[in-house]
Amino acid sequence: MTKDSEFDIIIIGAGVSGMILADELLSRTNKKVLIIEKRKKFSYDKNLCFWNKPKNLITEVANNEWNKIAVYSNGEKKLYESNEIKYLRINSKTFYSFFIDRFRKKKRIILKMNCSLKKIKRLTNQITIETNKGTFKSNIVFDSSLKKEDFKKVKLFQHFRGIEIKTSKPVFKNKEVILMDIQNKKNIFNFMYLLPFSQNRALVESTYFSSEIYDKEVYMQDIKEYIHEKFRINDFHCKYKEFGIIPMGKIVHNDIKNIIKIGIAGNWNRLSTGYSLQNAFIYSKQLVDQILKNKPPKIKEKYLLNFLDNIFCSFVLTQPRKVKSFFKSFFFKNRLINIVNFLNSTTSLVNIIRIIISLPKLRLIQTLFTYRKW
Known part of the structure; x- marks a missing residue:
C-alpha cells in the first residue's frame, strides 16, 4: 500500500451530499480526501431546487430564480410574491462544474470517476x-451508496x-412557479409541479x-392531460426527461465505527x-465541526421534526384521500x-406550533391513534 492509496477521508459517491461535504472538508481542514464515483462523467441528469434562505454556496450560481410561488387546490389559487424570498433552480451540470472548479484549486483532493465500490473492510485502525481501480485506505469513510x-x-x-417541454405558443408565466397543483384523484395523493424557464419552455412534473x-x-x-387542460396545448417538443424516487421512511443501517452514511442513505x-x-x-458543517473537535462525526437529530414527519407519513398512508386538505391548510x-x-x-x-394549529386538527388526532414509527 503506497501513500497514493492512503487518505484521511474517503467519500463514496460524488452526488450532491458527497460534493458538498468534500468542499466543507477542504475549506476547513487539512485532510487529504478521495472521492470515488461510479459514473464515467457528470451530465445534466437532474434539477436541484431550493429556497434562497438560508443562503448557501450555490445560491449565487443558480440557473433560474422565481419570486412568485403559486399553489392550487380545488380550483383555488394561493399566490405568494416576495422580493426577499425566492425559489431557485440549478441543473446538475452547473452544480458539478461549480464544485469541480473549486476542487481544482486544492491539492488535497482526488476525484476518481468510473470507480465502482466492491467491498468495504474495517481493520483495527483503518478502513x-x-x-x-484499486484498493484505498482511510481513517474515516462517508458513504452515500444505496442498495435495493x-x-x-x-x-x-x-x-x-x-x-422539459417547449411549446410553439407563449403560454407560461415565466416569473411564476407552480409549486403544487393538487390533483383530484381517488385514494392517492398526486400533484403537478411546473418550473417556467420562459414563456414557451418549462419543466413539468407529476x-x-x-x-x-x-x-x-x-x-x-x-403531464399530457395537465398541459392540455391548463394551457390548451396538445403539441409540444420534449427536450429533457427526469425520474426520481425519494424514500418517505427512515433507512436503517448497522452502525460501523467511522463509516458514516450520508445523503439519502444517511436520511438527510x-x-x-x-x-x-x-x-x-x-449536516456537512456539523460533521466537520465534530472532526475538528476530534469527536466521532455525527449529525444532530431533529427529534420534533422527525416525529411530525412520521405522523405526516402515517397520515398519507392511512388517509391518502385527505392529504390534499392537509397541504391546502399548510400553504393557504x-x-x-x-x-x-x-x-x-x-x-x-x-x-412549528403555528404550523400545527393551521392544520386539520381532527385528522391529526385520528392519525396519532394509528401512528407508527417510519
Missing part, C-alpha cells in the same frame, strides 16, 4: 475500500417523472406519495417533503417565510 435491500422496510415513497412506483406512462399521461432528506439540499450544507393559512423555514428544517418551536 479498506476495494474498487475496480435498503428500501425493503420503507413503505412510502415520493416518486416523480418530469419533462409527483405521487404512495407505496407503489408506477410505470413511466402513468406520469407521462398525467426530510421524510415529509424530500428536501435535502439545504440539509446537505447544514401560513406566511411564506414560515413555510420556507419549516420546509428547510430551520424553523423555531413557535413557528
Whole structure:
C-alpha cells in the first residue's frame, strides 16, 4: 500500500451530499480526501431546487430564480410574491462544474470517476475500500451508496417523472412557479409541479406519495392531460426527461465505527417533503465541526421534526384521500417565510406550533391513534 492509496477521508459517491461535504472538508481542514464515483462523467441528469434562505454556496450560481410561488387546490389559487424570498433552480451540470472548479484549486483532493465500490473492510485502525481501480485506505469513510435491500422496510415513497417541454405558443408565466397543483384523484395523493424557464419552455412534473412506483406512462399521461387542460396545448417538443424516487421512511443501517452514511442513505432528506439540499450544507458543517473537535462525526437529530414527519407519513398512508386538505391548510393559512423555514428544517418551536394549529386538527388526532414509527 503506497501513500497514493492512503487518505484521511474517503467519500463514496460524488452526488450532491458527497460534493458538498468534500468542499466543507477542504475549506476547513487539512485532510487529504478521495472521492470515488461510479459514473464515467457528470451530465445534466437532474434539477436541484431550493429556497434562497438560508443562503448557501450555490445560491449565487443558480440557473433560474422565481419570486412568485403559486399553489392550487380545488380550483383555488394561493399566490405568494416576495422580493426577499425566492425559489431557485440549478441543473446538475452547473452544480458539478461549480464544485469541480473549486476542487481544482486544492491539492488535497482526488476525484476518481468510473470507480465502482466492491467491498468495504474495517481493520483495527483503518478502513479498506476495494474498487475496480484499486484498493484505498482511510481513517474515516462517508458513504452515500444505496442498495435495493435498503428500501425493503420503507413503505412510502415520493416518486416523480418530469419533462422539459417547449411549446410553439407563449403560454407560461415565466416569473411564476407552480409549486403544487393538487390533483383530484381517488385514494392517492398526486400533484403537478411546473418550473417556467420562459414563456414557451418549462419543466413539468407529476409527483405521487404512495407505496407503489408506477410505470413511466402513468406520469407521462398525467403531464399530457395537465398541459392540455391548463394551457390548451396538445403539441409540444420534449427536450429533457427526469425520474426520481425519494424514500418517505427512515433507512436503517448497522452502525460501523467511522463509516458514516450520508445523503439519502444517511436520511438527510426530510421524510415529509424530500428536501435535502439545504440539509446537505447544514449536516456537512456539523460533521466537520465534530472532526475538528476530534469527536466521532455525527449529525444532530431533529427529534420534533422527525416525529411530525412520521405522523405526516402515517397520515398519507392511512388517509391518502385527505392529504390534499392537509397541504391546502399548510400553504393557504401560513406566511411564506414560515413555510420556507419549516420546509428547510430551520424553523423555531413557535413557528412549528403555528404550523400545527393551521392544520386539520381532527385528522391529526385520528392519525396519532394509528401512528407508527417510519
